[in-house]
Amino acid sequence: MRTLYYILQKEFTQIFRNKSMLPVIFVMPLIQMLVLVFAATNELRQVDVAIVDFDNSTSSRKLTSEIAGIPFFKVKQNLVNTQEAEDLLMRNKVDLALIIPQSFDKDLTLNKSSEVQILVDAINGSAAQLSLGYLSSVIAGYSQKILLKTAVPGSVMMKNIVVKPTYWFNPQLNFKYYMAPGILVVLITVIGMLLGGMNLVREKEIGTIEQINVTPIKKWQFIAGKLLPFLAIGLFDLAFGLLVARLAFNIPIRGSFLLLFGMASIYLVLVLSLGLFISTISDTQQQATFVTFFMLIVFILMSGLFTPVESMPDWAQKLDYANPLYYFVKIMRSVILKGSNFPDIINEAATLSVFAASIFGLAIFRYRKTS
Amino acid sequence: MITKEPVITVKNMVKKFGHFVANDNLNFEVYKGEIFGFLGANGAGKTTAIRILCGLSTPTSGEMKVAGFDVFRQTEKIKQNIGYMSQKFSLYEDLTIYQNIRFYGGVYGMKVAERKARTTEMLDRLGLTDYENRKIGDLPLGWKQKLAFSIAILHQPKIVFLDEPTGGVDPITRRQFWNLIYEAVEKGITVFVTTHYMDEAEYCDRVSIMADGRIVALDTPEKLKEQYNASNMDEVFLKIAR
Numbered sequence: 079m080r081t082l083y084y085i086l087q088k089e090f091t092q093i094f095r096n097k098s099m100l101p102v103i104f105v106m107p108l109i110q111m112l113v114l115v116f117a118a119t120n121e122l123r124q125v126d127v128a129i130v131d132f133d134n135s136t137s138s139r140k141l142t143s144e145i146a147g148i149p150f151f152k153v154k155q156n157l158v159n160t161q162e163a164e165d166l167l168m169r170n171k172v173d174l175a176l177i178i179p180q181s182f183d184k185d186l187t188l189n190k191s192s193e194v195q196i197l198v199d200a201i202n203g204s205a206a207q208l209s210l211g212y213l214s215s216v217i218a219g220y221s222q223k224i225l226l227k228t229a230v231p232g233s234v235m236m237k238n239i240v241v242k243p244t245y246w247f248n249p250q251l252n253f254k255y256y257m258a259p260g261i262l263v264v265l266i267t268v269i270g271m272l273l274g275g276m277n278l279v280r281e282k283e284i285g286t287i288e289q290i291n292v293t294p295i296k297k298w299q300f301i302a303g304k305l306l307p308f309l310a311i312g313l314f315d316l317a318f319g320l321l322v323a324r325l326a327f328n329i330p331i332r333g334s335f336l337l338l339f340g341m342a343s344i345y346l347v348l349v350l351s352l353g354l355f356i357s358t359i360s361d362t363q364q365q366a367t368f369v370t371f372f373m374l375i376v377f378i379l380m381s382g383l384f385t386p387v388e389s390m391p392d393w394a395q396k397l398d399y400a401n402p403l404y405y406f407v408k409i410m411r412s413v414i415l416k417g418s419n420f421p422d423i424i425n426e427a428a429t430l431s432v433f434a435a436s437i438f439g440l441a442i443f444r445y446r447k448t449s
Numbered sequence: 450m451i452t453k454e455p456v457i458t459v460k461n462m463v464k465k466f467g468h469f470v471a472n473d474n475l476n477f478e479v480y481k482g483e484i485f486g487f488l489g490a491n492g493a494g495k496t497t498a499i500r501i502l503c504g505l506s507t508p509t510s511g512e513m514k515v516a517g518f519d520v521f522r523q524t525e526k527i528k529q530n531i532g533y534m535s536q537k538f539s540l541y542e543d544l545t546i547y548q549n550i551r552f553y554g555g556v557y558g559m560k561v562a563e564r565k566a567r568t569t570e571m572l573d574r575l576g577l578t579d580y581e582n583r584k585i586g587d588l589p590l591g592w593k594q595k596l597a598f599s600i601a602i603l604h605q606p607k608i609v610f611l612d613e614p615t616g617g618v619d620p621i622t623r624r625q626f627w628n629l630i631y632e633a634v635e636k637g638i639t640v641f642v643t644t645h646y647m648d649e650a651e652y653c654d655r656v657s658i659m660a661d662g663r664i665v666a667l668d669t670p671e672k673l674k675e676q677y678n679a680s681n682m683d684e685v686f687l688k689i690a691r
Binding site: 080081083087091092095096284288291292294295447448449 | 505543553555556
């Protein structure tokens, strides 16, 4: 144990002497929380709509003003033909084009039904769906009003079934609540996978590892010495990130801190070991960085952080069983937003622990003092 | 002080990298308390041999013992009993002299009081007492190498392995460095040193000369000069290498 103490003392001295470390520890969480949480939002802020009104009737103008009245839509009116609207779509000037046919008013009065055409720029699929959905519901609302107005008293009234959803744990559907715990996961994953591994492979590059390998330091002591300092930094950054999330977004932290930090410790051991394992098989920081980034991107995109895992194909969902981020994103969201207790996340916790122990073992095994 | 008691025995040592034979059947013994010079041109296989004896590299075959321990099975026991200074400078440049000493003393399990006493003595001998809190990276190369050597023997190992310890330093510093080596020998440490400075070969008790992975000569500098009818080791080396 004394040996480990001297190793840790040396590692901490080196870490805090390194001028690029303090910015990494403090600036990275700030930027990730303050910039990424906003950037990773799925909410639509503004949708540009071009309206081509061939009808120019009271009804069509009413529909136009109905749409224009919603702050979310920015309407370009007075277009003469479809061609013009298509041009605007083409040049990315608008996201949607609504085409009201000449017979709009007539059809409405005679047949009680009419059709409009909507063209959508679907390059960004999810944004397209959201804006189309919103525009459709505005039009549906408009037609509902007409129906009510023209309904003859005494005639059969439509029975409306109104679904009134209650959103649990995030009642305002605040996207930031949803994203912030996930971004925190990315933060400590990056810290874990990069810092420890880079530190080890740097000793290889400078050559100091030879001197270590010729001492009686045990393999586990060396790996633990590279892991523990960054575990501490990771936990500190988690605390710092949570504080930022609390102050900036007023995010509720419903679960127990002990559970949160306990889980984060297990997870950090896992990702740190993985980074250290990668660096035991790499000779240069370049190699190690390349492999680590490749894994990070796969892990992050498949984790369910940005896109729901449930909408991935079956094989991808199965692959996710091997993705540590998948489990930890789940744990963080449920502990922070739902206030889940240990029994609620026991499966994820058990899996992460098994992963952490095996990869830690693997990193020690793969580190060779004698080549 | 040299007895015939071997601290390193090497029998039929072979190291192959694929088809390349780096060490081709080496046989020698190093006796307790001597300075054993390991000479050879670049690429002759010196570093390979020294790395095997330090437990950094596994030999292909042979029967080797260092400080009484087997090179195949007891590398960690060997490591407790040796010091090593590699070709590549390997103290931590971002740490101070004091921090480097504290770290290496610590990992060899030295008691704090013992370490402090030896540190004081060592820095005094090197004339670096006032520089204890200087970063290694800020020191001139000659100082660094003397420090690296002193730290390599701080835990008083039985044997110290020096792989081209004086590469790139001026003659005065090299002279001072050899004085340190003699002091270490007086304390009973056996020194195994590789070099390609032939004047340094004269300082050794016995030298072996390697060429193409084999030991082609092994004796005291005097006998080698006599045998090859040369006035100095430089001539001996040129005659053998040719």
